Amino acid sequence: MSQLMLCSLGNSSNAGNDTNNNANTNSSMEDDDSYPLPTIYRCRAPIASLDCMEEFNSGGGGGGGDGLGNCGAVAGTKEQLLTNCIAAQAHRLQHPSPGIRYRNLGKSGLRVSNVGLGTWTTFGGVGGSGNEETAEAVIALAYDSGVNVFDLSEAHSGHRAETQLGRILSRRAWNRTTYVVTTKIYWNSKTEGRGLSRKHIIESVQASLLRLQLSYIDIVMIHKVDPMCPMEEIVRAMNYVISKGWVMYWGTSRWSPVEIMEAYTNCRQFNCVTPIVEQAEYHLFYREKPELYMPELYNKIGVGLMAWSTVTIGMVSSRTEDCGMSFLSRSSYKVKNKYSSFSWTEDETQSLYKEQEYGWKDKLVDEEARKYSDKFREVSALADRMGCSFGQLAIAWSLKNESVQCLLLGAANIDQLYESLQGLQLIPKLNASMMSEIERILDNKPSRPPMVSTLALR
Template identity: 60%
Template sequence: MVIVKRVKRRCRAPIASLDCMEEFSGTGGQLDFGRSISLGSNAALPLRHGSTPTPGLRYKNLGKSGLRVSNVGLGTWPVFSPGVSEEQYEAILKLAVESGINLFDISEAHSETELGKILAKWGWKRSSFIVTTKIYWSLKSEERGLSRKHIIESVKASLQRLQLNYIDIVIIYKADPMCPMEEVVRAMNYVIQQGWAMYWGTARWSQVEIMEAYTNCRQFNCVTPIVEQAEYHMFCREKAELYLPEMYNKIGVGLMAWGPLSMALSDTQNGDKILFPKGSFKTKSHSYSWTEEDGFALNKERVPEEGRRHCDKLRDLASLAEKLGCSPTQLSIAWSLKHESVQCLLLGATTPEQLHSSLQALQLLPRLSTSVMLELERILDNRPIRPPPISTLELR
């Protein structure tokens, strides 16, 4: 008689838990969670010159595709701005690569040309980096709309400027209400079939437009979009927290977020003026002046009630950031990355020191405990809530 012993097998951890482990890989136990840590503001923190990824930097699948991207990407619009010298932007790109960033987001033809020169100059292995570029739909442009002609010509022009054989992700910036969605998805499918691009995505599309594109792709057997680029920070949450996670679960569209550095969080010393993020006020009746940090300064006497409440939130955030040993901007970056729906967060910089300071925010992630996140929610008091569904019978 043969006796068969049952051997208990432990189930393997799901992929999601492995990703969570990657978040803390490379820290080497150097972080002391019992004390405040200084992030970026300490001059003793040297710039990284090795090839070891930044502690806290991890790699995720973009959407439900197999493309692995760093959870922090480099937005090159400020990198190649007119005030940044060639030596500076080369140093920024080099620091990004050495820190483990593998995604570069391009937004203008000028940026494409400059990045193409650097890629050709340094001869990086093509499989080691990811380039995303945009197709613009602008009323100011002579070549407007998202016609098949405009899409194909734009992609071919981008390839020439970038000096590349293919673009990893072509992103369509805004939907075109004057062009049939079938034409858009068929054109993007053709671009991918020709080998000019590997994937495509959208930017500033509504959830209805994204779903329409996906439905057309399924109907006509075309490649579906894998990502939506959307603004997401402490004061812009509704789309990224309510609707895009649903898009990911249903049709596999991921979230590439931008916005933490545009919040213009600033500590005021004299108390006379304070910087506010763009779009903080619903009224335009108050005079203001834009600043380099993309905010505007207002005298206290002229700040409306909504602005005063916003001012109090900024002070509370700055106070909490001081307790955590970081800057308000670093707290904003870490807060955005703490949300699982964000698969890649785009950061810009005009100096290597600014990029270094932003990357140090990754080390803050383990310190954003449940109690800290609850305190942030109490300060912000703007958690988005999905409106209740309206029955069609009630509308009759």
């Protein structure tokens, strides 16, 4: 569709009508959060062609292309610009991903793709190779497929991941406005630079900027609350780094609803920038916080949901029988409270390495895995009938929840990422009857406890 659109621009006799018609079509499809049939996906023009339209309509001019398929404006005639845009379009369509949509994160104006790339496994986490060339191929595939969110964390692969991503982004030289980088500040009681003090937050942001070789970070998330640091100090420090232009937005990760509300209240009290997103675990077997409390936080204070799970982050085997035990053993059944499950700390990531290398397993976790293995097998059988993998079904199921504005995927190689992206095409197939069948199998739909009247307690 986008090539026909560009060709019509070159035809002077039909330029006015065709441009208006195609612009209206693309605008309505871009803003539509519904999921039409897969055939419509293949006709949808990706972001690159829309950027080309803006450059073309502005009449060309300065700036050079990066030689990697991006359609930056180049000096020359409109015919040259048209040729470059068509080449960029062909490059972006090399790995098409039907189902990519763009939504506002929380109630902010930041537009993010409905799936993002969680880079823990990409940069050498559990199952990852740690090879920078492989990581660059994964990131390039994600970007070319329309994914614009790249998530990092100080607590996962740490400083090395930020350094490698910085080198990749520098080599690729993509337009900075076309992607969103998120990272997390993590407090660790085992190091000297611990806590969420103003000093630690500012120094962490400055260090991340140097490693990423960026002038700003789009979103910085606070990874867990430091019980020894006043909330006022945290929100004032985040407001400071935003006012300096080092950070555009801030959010939280693994915070309880009470903690998020406390941060919001402090922001309002001290006239600070409020958080826009909470990053939380969400999958078929962990549903309470994302389904009960995050919609409420979104409606009341505008905090959106960026979700991840042990399936979508790429921590499961490709074989179904191994996938079940691997996923269940790392899911939220060892949760200590109902708001925060898998903690992603160094202690637990080290335990994953031990399990992978030495066969070490927790007996309690094994019991929980056996308890839920029957449900897993039934969902896997349903996925087989639909002609997809368990992971693809889990991705599509998670995105059926309208509260999930961005779901983080993980991949150690391009094959894993491509397979995960194909799961987006399942979303139209998950109709009401199919969702009811999944609910019947899971039998774990969360519900709020009944209200207890204080009069009844007297």
